Amino acid sequence: MDMTGAQWRKSSKSGGNGGNCVEVADNLAGVVLVRDTKNRDGGTLAFEPAAWRSFVGFAKTQH
Template structure:
């Protein structure tokens, strides 16, 4: 996980409130963490599950 390149989600709040970071540069895994609590834990997804989640989330706004 130390090679993860984190980026702020494009759907995160601009005021620093509700923000997540995503690392999708590692083979076979997508990592997600809370920007405000980077040491608080990481969610791990397969790339296909992450794509499904993002696709579903885009239809819910």
């Protein structure tokens, strides 16, 4: 997968203490990329935008 041009941003729920964080790149057409902030070369998950929106919507309802 060509990730050229991916603009990564840290999750808004990530703390500043170096804990468990993810980064998301949602600026590419047709795909949302997710990776571990502590292991950026460890792999990247790819989601269809609709699936990512569904996941985020569900996650927001969980406490």
